[in-house]
Amino acid sequence: MIYTFHIVTIGHLSRNRYWGEDESVAYRKALCTCTLLSGGGEHILVDPSLPAQRMDEALLWAAGLHRADITRVYTTHYHLDHHVDPLFPNAQWFMPRTEIDYLQENWDAYIRTFPGDDRANLAQAHPVEETLADGIRVVPLPGHTQGLCGLAFDAPEGRVLLTGDAVMTREFYQAGKPYLFGWNDEMGIKTIQAIKGQYDVIIPGHGEAFAARAWERTTEY
Ligand SMILES: [Zn+2]
Structure with a gap:
């Protein structure tokens, strides 16, 4: 199965070291990269980043679709900016089982970092392991959170890995x-090392999709 992908929103960080910004200051509200995968009759929306009305607009602009056309929603990890209005009229919402299990045990720690979320939201997410849909592999990428899982799939561009916040942008x-907001940075470094050399395209958590090999050079920013 080959999936085509559209970037529905190009994410950005609240602060970005590579833009010369101070890490103790939030310059703007973070927006995550939201991606649509289409193939085999499915329209799968990953990391819904906008409130419902704005998402409808973004889907129309990016792919000529409406929220009702989405067949599945997937959230890479349970940070608030990656599940803004995740409930769509004709879609089930999925999250990695590892992430759901961790949050059930550690809700208090999560809510300290992301105040304002509601635990009832978590109960709406269906756990998923190994495969999200035909040809879409669920890939554990621990570090940013314990249970974060990306998605690997084939596209006309080649092998694609959608990483969520395991990779923030091409510079990172x-x-x-x-x-x-990392859970275990040492593990996060190992996760990025393990990804390198495996994929043609990376779709990161808060930036543009990029050609992976071009950004595997050793130049340090
Ligand atoms: Zn995150």
């Missing part, structure tokens, strides 16, 4: 460094 990929 090149440097091999995790960033902001």
